[in-house]
Amino acid sequence: MNQKQGVILYGPPASGKDTVTAALSDLDPRYAQFARLKVGAGKATGYRMGTPEQLHELEAACDVVYANSRYGNTYAIDRPGVDAAFATGVPVVHLGQVDGVRALVDGYPADWSAVLLWCSREATEQRSVGRGDSDTAARLAAWDATREDLDAHPSMAWDLTIDTTEASPQDAARLIDQLLTQRAGAASA
Numbered sequence: 055m056n057q058k059q060g061v062i063l064y065g066p067p068a069s070g071k072d073t074v075t076a077a078l079s080d081l082d083p084r085y086a087q088f089a090r091l092k093v094g095a096g097k098a099t100g101y102r103m104g105t106p107e108q109l110h111e112l113e114a115a116c117d118v119v120y121a122n123s124r125y126g127n128t129y130a131i132d133r134p135g136v137d138a139a140f141a142t143g144v145p146v147v148h149l150g151q152v153d154g155v156r157a158l159v160d161g162y163p164a165d166w167s168a169v170l171l172w173c174s175r176e177a178t179e180q181r182s183v184g185r186g187d188s189d190t191a192a193r194l195a196a197w198d199a200t201r202e203d204l205d206a207h208p209s210m211a212w213d214l215t216i217d218t219t220e221a222s223p224q225d226a227a228r229l230i231d232q233l234l235t236q237r238a239g240a241a242s243a
Contacts, residue, residue, distance in 0.1 A: 057241060058164040059234050060139075061085070061146045064155050065171035066200035067193035068181035070218035070226065071148040072100070074171060077227035084143035085231075091135060094127025102135065120157035124150070125192055136162055144234070150200055152207040165241065167233050170212040171226070173219050175201075213237075 061078070063071045078085035092101035093109050112118050112132050121130040131147065131154070139145035149155050159166045173181070178197045182190040204210070214233050216226045 062168045066197040068178040069171040069173045073223045074226045075146045077223035088145040088147040091130040119161040120154045167213045170215040
């Protein structure tokens with residue numbers, strides 16, 4: 055069986071999810087960031103901007119795999135969006151909640167590789183300030199929430215853990231690609 059493969063990158067803000075995804079795409083263009091549906095305001099890059107009505111329609115059709123609210127917005131992983139992402143390659147889904155990882159793994163059948171990207175709170179602050187974020191304080195609060203989330207779910211099993219203060223984005227991408235290659239080989243054996 056040739057099961058669809060996807061990548062979940064979990065980690066606090068500024069842990070390198072965007073940067074590692076770009077390195078994955080450079081390594082193999084089949085890897086592409088999954089654009090979650092975003093209802094709200096602010097940064098649109100990397101998202102499919104939607105309306106509250108669209109979100110309600112997806113919810114009514116039971117097509118929301120996971121949704122969360124942060125920074126005053128709602129972010130959703132929707133079944134039609136994931137279907138479209140798999141149709142074009144290997145989706146890379148960014149998440150910051152263990153419940154979201156579990157919801158996706160349990161709610162959308164595929165061979166998901168869950169990767170924990172980690173960096174210190176200080177690194178998050180430095181990276182956030184360095185890239186000009188206007189909401190660094192909110193990102194630090196999200197870092198704290200991510201740490202609490204991990205502590206609250208000690209049984210969460212990660213397929214791979216990468217400290218992005220030690221591994222370059224290219225090294226992280228190679229490790230993730232190797233993981234998927236190994237899993238595909240094991241599944242076909």
